[in-house]
Amino acid sequence: MTAHPDAPETAAATYVFAVGRRLDPAVLAGLTGLAAGSPVRGLTFGPLTAVVQHVPAAEFTPEAWQERLSDRAELERCARAHHEVVTGAAACGPTVPLALATLYRSDDSARRALIADTHRFAATLDRLEGHAEWGVKVWVPAAAPERPATTAAPSRRDGGGAGRAYLERKRGLHRAREHHHDRALRIAEDVDAALRRLAAAARRLRPHTPDMTGEKDRVQVLNAAYLMTAVGEKELLDAAETWRRRTGADVEVSGPWVPYSFVGEG
Amino acid sequence: MTDVVSGPAAPPAYGPATTNLADILERVLDKGIVIAGDIKIDLLDIELLTIRLRLFVSSVETARKAGIDWWETDPALSSRAARHELREENERLRERVTALEAGDAAGSAAPKSEAGA
Numbered sequence: 001m002t003a004h005p006d007a008p009e010t011a012a013a014t015y016v017f018a019v020g021r022r023l024d025p026a027v028l029a030g031l032t033g034l035a036a037g038s039p040v041r042g043l044t045f046g047p048l049t050a051v052v053q054h055v056p057a058a059e060f061t062p063e064a065w066q067e068r069l070s071d072r073a074e075l076e077r078c079a080r081a082h083h084e085v086v087t088g089a090a091a092c093g094p095t096v097p098l099a100l101a102t103l104y105r106s107d108d109s110a111r112r113a114l115i116a117d118t119h120r121f122a123a124t125l126d127r128l129e130g131h132a133e134w135g136v137k138v139w140v141p142a143a144a145p146e147r148p149a150t151t152a153a154p155s156r157r158d159g160g161g162a163g164r165a166y167l168e169r170k171r172g173l174h175r176a177r178e179h180h181h182d183r184a185l186r187i188a189e190d191v192d193a194a195l196r197r198l199a200a201a202a203r204r205l206r207p208h209t210p211d212m213t214g215e216k217d218r219v220q221v222l223n224a225a226y227l228m229t230a231v232g233e234k235e236l237l238d239a240a241e242t243w244r245r246r247t248g249a250d251v252e253v254s255g256p257w258v259p260y261s262f263v264g265e266g
Numbered sequence: 267m268t269d270v271v272s273g274p275a276a277p278p279a280y281g282p283a284t285t286n287l288a289d290i291l292e293r294v295l296d297k298g299i300v301i302a303g304d305i306k307i308d309l310l311d312i313e314l315l316t317i318r319l320r321l322f323v324s325s326v327e328t329a330r331k332a333g334i335d336w337w338e339t340d341p342a343l344s345s346r347a348a349r350h351e352l353r354e355e356n357e358r359l360r361e362r363v364t365a366l367e368a369g370d371a372a373g374s375a376a377p378k379s380e381a382g383a
Contacts, residue, residue, distance in 0.1 A: 013304075013305065016303075019299070060305060061305065062305060062306060062307055065307045075291075076287055079287070079290050079291050079294050079295070080287075080290060082294050083290045083293070083294055086294075086298075096298070096299050097293075097294070097297075097298040097299065098298050098299050098300070098301065099294065099295065099296075099297070099298040099299065099300050100294040100295050100298075101303070101305075101307040102300075102301060102303045103303045103304060103305040103307075104303055104304045104305075105304045105305075109304055113301060113302065113303070113304075114301070117301055120299075121299070124299065135289060205292060206292070208288050212288055213288070254286070254289060257293070260293035260294070260297035260298050261293065261297045263297070263298060263299045264299075
């Protein structure tokens with residue numbers, strides 16, 4: 001940290017939410033951001049504008065973030081606030097979101113860093129103009145662990161029929177599970193392949209595991225993001241409906257998102 | 267960019283802003299443009315992200331359990347917890363062996379502490 005305890009620069013850090021071309025101050029004024037009482041505003045650099053906010057530096061140190069990441073309510077608040085500002089800014093035109101917690105010691109420091117990346121921002125804005133991200137998740141029923149009918153065969157010493165029947169049942173269950181599994185994966189691949197054909201770009205995200213979703217009765221087999229034009233959106237929704245009917249799987253669509261998943265990075 | 271799409275019955279999450287925290291977290295933590303900030307925060311560890319999602323999204327987690335004690339009791343994350351679990355299982359098995367060796371009461375010794383974690 002710098003050694004001017006009373007300078008405003010040490011009291012406030014500059015948090016950067018997103019970058020766009022033109023931002024409407026009126027749109028930004030309605031947003032809360034991450035620090036109450038400090039306006040969400042535009043910071044111009046070269047031909048572009050960043051959406052920024054002053055936040056109390058002491059609350060945004062790396063140590064504070066590590067703590068924040070293990071505090072459910074606090075992490076949720078920050079994630080939603082970040083997302084709300086990004087989404088709000090996007091109402092003004094093409095916007096590229098920055099990852100959560102992009103922080104600088106001052107506006108000047110932020111401007112220097114952003115300027116250095118102007119070309120990258122401009123290229124990304126050009127590429128994403130007129131597009132929105134849509135999320136699609138496919139769920140299938142969790143394979144119900146069917147209990148083998150316990151036909152209590154009389155245990156006779158000759159023949160071992162009970163043992164064989166038991167093994168047969170086991171094998172049958174195993175086959176049923178495998179079949180369910182294969183079918184689920186095939187549905188995921190088919191849906192993804194069909195939607196990719198409609199999209200300008202597509203990405204697979206990590207499916208959410210049952211302990212993340214808290215869902216007992218269904219399993220997520222596809223979690224994907226598609227970059228769509230306005231025309232493509234209608235097609236995507238129709239296709240989702242078609243696959244729902246065709247497979248019986250839950251096909252959930254969310255969107256439109258600011259294209260977080262398509263800014264050209266990992 | 268919010269085009270109103272009329273069409274087949276849209277799923278409930280439909281709209282410009284989903285309320286699903288997992289969806290928001292995976293985007294704001296793991297996506298978006300990354301540029302070097304003055305303040306370095308390591309948010310990009312995918313494994314940690316997954317763990318965090320488990321922490322924060324799982325409907326069975328209480329807010330209190332999402333604290334540090336959770337890390338210490340999940341065997342997947344803590345070898346200490348794993349050892350603890352093994353020890354507990356060992357104790358249960360010993361109890362049963364003792365019960366069996368006392369075995370004149372075949373099966374009448376109701377096994378104690380059969381309850382799974």
